[in-house]
C-alpha cells in the first residue's frame with residue numbers, strides 16, 4: 632500500500648539569542664490511509680513539534696511533507712489555510728472557548744467558513760450525537776468533566792469532515808476511565824468515518840489499545856517504526872525497550888508478550 636502521509640528528511644530547530652535547539656533531526660515517516668498511527672517518546676523528544684509541522688503550525692526548516700498528492704510544505708499561505716480545514720487537531724488541554732456553549736464551540740469552525748445557520752445546526756447535532764453529548768448542547772465547558780471537554784474538542788475537530796486528525800496527547804490530562812472512552816471514540820471515528828489519525832502519546836497503553844502502527848521518537852530521531860505488535864513484542868530502540876519495561880512494571884504481567892490483544 633502506498634503511503635497517504637509522507638514525511639521526508641524533516642528538520643526543525645528553535646533558536647534563541649544564545650543557542651540553537653535542533654529538535655527534529657531528519658525525520659522520515661510513511662503513514663497509510665486509515666491508519667491510527669502512534670508516535671511515542673519521552674517528554675522533550677519532539678513529538679508535539681513533529682505533529683505541529685504536519686499542518687505547519689510550526690514551519691519546518693527543511694524537508695517535505697505530503698498528504699495524498701499535496702505537498703503541504705510547498706503550499707502558499709492561502710492554499711495552506713484551505714488544506715488545513717481538512718486537518719483536524721485535538722489537544723491535551725482541549726483548547727475550548729470557556730465563554731461559549733458546547734454548541735457554539737463545535738459550530739465555531741463552520742461559522743468561520745460562512746456555513747448557513749440551518750446547516751450548522753444540523754451538522755452540530757450530528758456531531759453531538761457522534762460524541763455522545765446531545766444533552767450537553769447548551770452547557771458551558773466549565774460544567775463538563777475532562778472527558779466531556781475532550782469530546783467537544785473532537786466534535787469541533789470533525790466539523791469540517793477532515794481526512795486527517797492530529798491528536799496531541801489528547802488523553803494525557805484524563806483519568807483512566809475517560810482515557811479509555813476517548814480512545815474508543817477515536818477508534819470509532821477512524822472506522823466509521825475513515826479518518827486517518829496520528830496520535831502522539833507518552834502512554835504506551837493508549838498506543839497499544841488503538842494504534843495499528845507505532846513509531847518511536849528519541850531525541851528528534853525516529854528510532855523505529857513498525858506494527859504495534861512488533862514494537863510491543865520486540866522493541867529495538869532504547870526508548871522502545873524502556874517504554875516496554877515501564878509498561879510491564881505497571882501492568883505486573885507479561886500477557887502482551889504472547890501478543891494477546893495486539
Ligand SMILES: Nc1ncnc2c1ncn2[C@@H]1O[C@H](COP(=O)(O)OP(=O)(O)OP(=O)(O)O)[C@@H](O)[C@H]1O
Nearest residue numbers: 645652654672673674675676677678679680681833
Ligand atoms: N515554540 C518553541 N520555542 C522554543 N522551543 C520549543 C518550542 N516548542 C518546542 N520547543 C522545544 O523543543 C523540544 C521538544 O519539544 P516537544 O514539545 O516537541 O517535545 P514532546 O516530545 O512533545 O514533549 P512533551 O511530551 O513534554 O510535550 C523541547 O526542548 C522544547 O523546549
